[in-house]
């Protein structure tokens with residue numbers, strides 16, 4: 001099971017296009033909204049938050065302290081600090097732009113249980129929905145003569 005990211009603007013499922021791993025438990029996700037009418041693309045981060053149960057992690061790290069080459073780890077999956085892939089047990093979505101993801105290390109000797117957070121960082125390209133909402137808000141605030149002038153200008157396009 002991989003991470004599910006939601007669009008911050010319309011709340012629909014977002015597609016993870018590219019993922020860049022910064023460390024064993026920190027990944028940048030480049031996402032875009034599944035809805036072509038929305039078209040928001042944004043950057044999110046999937047990063048270690050806190051440990052629930054340490055398990056055998058300390059022992060494992062003591063025997064094998066160096067984590068490897070992070071480029072060989074699948075950026076679309078969560079990893080435990082020991083370098084083993086982690087299993088997502090549940091996702092607690094706090095808001096569209098924030099979720100706690102409960103993970104457990106797949107290595108039985110380690111068994112580290114931890115929480116990763118999935119958070120919206122910033123917009124890469126704005127949603128079309130945002131733009132039209134913005135325009136309609138703007139026109140609401142305009143005087144009738146301004147609106148007419150705008151309509152004429154828009155007709156030129």
Ligand SMILES: [Zn+2]
Nearest residue numbers: 007010033038
């Ligand atoms: Zn969207």
Ligand SMILES: [Zn+2]
Nearest residue numbers: 080082105110
């Ligand atoms: Zn582990």
